[in-house]
Amino acid sequence: MLELTCSQAWTPLLERRIGDWRLRWADGFTARANSALAIGDPGKPLPDTLKQVCDFAHDHAIPPVVQVIQNTSTEEAIEDCGWVQYVEHRPAHEVRVMTGPLSRGTSAGAVILDEPTPGWWEMTAGGAEPAEAPRHVLGTGKVGFGVAELDGVTAGAVRGAIVGEWLHVARLAARPEFRRRGLARGLMNALGAWGAAQGATGMLLQVAVANSGALKLYENLGCTEHHRYRYWAPGPGACEDRPS
Structure with a gap:
């Protein structure tokens, strides 16, 4: 399942x-x-x-x-x-739970780190010094911490976790002032390359039905609905x- x-x-x-x-x-x-x-x-x-x-x-x-x-x-x-x-x-x-191929292409300066940065925590957990629960939930497992830096700040972030053959993608976000610059796609491309290097063969996402912007991005990356x-x-x- x-x-x-x-x-x-x-x-x-x-x-x-x-x-x-x-x-x-x-x-x-x-x-x-x-x-x-x-x-x-x-x-x-x-x-x-x-x-x-x-x-x-x-x-x-x-x-x-x-x-x-x-x-x-x-x-x-x-x-x-x-x-x-x-x-x-x-x-x-x-x-919606979606599956798709690993994203490929230009990373637009996004990188996948082995350890989260304060900027990554701020983007994904709401603060640079998160409590124990978000640190555990987001940091446990074989995890890649994706960041895109622009103008000296963390402009975008994403989390990837390897589970078997799957790259589980979560917490994709871009600061409002940096949107429409291809950051989300760049982060996904960087994460896809990282996932492939870890042995993943496909990606897996959980996306709120109401999140139309994210759904459009993932559909454009080749993802389809598996179940809800x-x-x-x-x-x-x-x-x-x-x-x-």
Whole structure:
């Protein structure tokens, strides 16, 4: 399952299992690292499983959230248990998972580093000195830290992680004042070359359905949709002792 591959590129601070399901916590940094990945057989009735999801979330002071492949029997069953789409996570509550060839071409000055710079952290985590959770989630694994420097500042950044034969791409960003200069494509090209050198044969992305600009870029790079997932949260009365 490709979604499991994605999860290996995005490591939480803490992970526990309910059968095949994965409960994840990273102090609230990103929904992917702070939700239950509902893939496979939890090994117990769904209502009991969802109660454990709620208990784990409450114990770790995060909202109870389940990440589930869209339009599957699992999603239907979760809805039947009184859970609702987690629209509070807009615009990223519905996500497209895309695959494509490794990007090739001119890097436009972008480079892939073995260690993140303060400018990279600022672009990808919101500050040059991030807390433990973003450092762990973004820095764990075989990771390439892509930066594009212009006029003495980090104008663009991207993260690439190698999982098996895949290059998982995330956190692509360019400063507003430097957009429309080919930075995003240059970063993707540099990351593609780096991924190929690490043994990757294709790239894998998770992109919010509402992020039309990113989707257009990735489609132009040859990426196509593999599947979609959504986040679900307990509806009224579906999660005991749910924090107000």
